[in-house]
Amino acid sequence: MDPEVLAGLLALGYGENVEIAYADLVIPEEFQRELKPRNWDVFVPALFGRSIVAEVDGVNLVVDGIHRINEGEQHGMWERQDVPSVRYAGCTKEQAAGLYHLANVKRVALKAADAFRAACFSGDAEMRALDADLLDIGLDGWCMGRADRDCAAIGAVLAVVEKYGREHALYALDVISECWSWSDSSEEDFADSSPHHQAIKGFAEYLRPSKKVGGRRTPRRWDRENALMLTGYIATRFPGQEGLLSFLSRAASKRAGMAGGGGGMTLAMELMIHDCFNKARREMRTPA
Helix, strand or coil: CCHHHHHHHHCCCCCEEEEECHHHEECCCCCCCCCCCCCCCCCCHHHCCCEEEEEECCEEEEEECHHHHHHHHHCCHHHCCCEEEEEECCCCHHHHHHHHHHHHCCCCCCCHHHHHHHHHHHCCHHHHHHHHHHHHCCCECCCCCCCCCECCCHHHHHHHHHHHCHHHHHHHHHHHHHHCECCCCCCCCECCCCCCHHHHHHHHHHCCCEECCCCCCCCEECCHHHHHHHHHHHHHHCCHHHHHHHHHHHHHHHHHHCHHHCCHHHHHHHHHHHHHHHHHHHHHHCCC
16 A cells, blocks of 8 residues: 555544444445345344444545445344444545555455354354264364365355255265265275365256256256266266366366356356266166
8 A cells, every 4th residue: 555545544543433323324435345235134233343434524434334234224223223333533535445445455255164163163053963964974164174074165065055955965965975085085986185166066956856957948857866877977987086177177168168158167067967967877778
């Protein structure tokens, strides 16, 4: 940051803790991010913290906290009280933008493993159940540095759980383990210390009971009894770490061949899995 700009921000000091009426807060569209409501199920005042406000020519510009303020408004908080804030008086709009820049440019997103670990510690029954299930199949979602057990793709697992439920996520992981095992590095088909995030997403989508794949007019029906045929084909044609990388590479090529890259890598993975299933089915019907 420009030394003169930084010097001006340092001169603002620590600001003043105040309560500001919600109607008196203004979002400076010139430099603020687009508001994307998070739709929290609950709003806990203890976690709100204080918004950061720069007073410019008598106007209270929100520098940091627009999403929390919005959530409070959605939950009726500001009908009962004013918004707790730290206000910096006598600012210029340039200084307000400078504060916004410093507050956000180096912000580090919360890692999925950290969020999962915190949820488990908080007593979340669903997350604790998932944690126990993952440990049972040799995966540690807490990712505490044990490379032989860490589930590096816990974010992908959580996304599947949120979308389709824990049972389906565990089923997808079970099928993947039959293709590329992670439970025992001494096995020849060992692929990695945890399932690949693209594999988790692709298999989770493909293994849905009813799913349209690609341009098919009608949904194909997935029968779990077919899993052995599918996993046997993939494990044989794409064994171990090299096989997994080859599978991912072919899926990436398939994605590149889609019109405009539509559907992304997950759809490309689905199509790869579907191709393997069709080939496995044809082989089964071909006399030896």
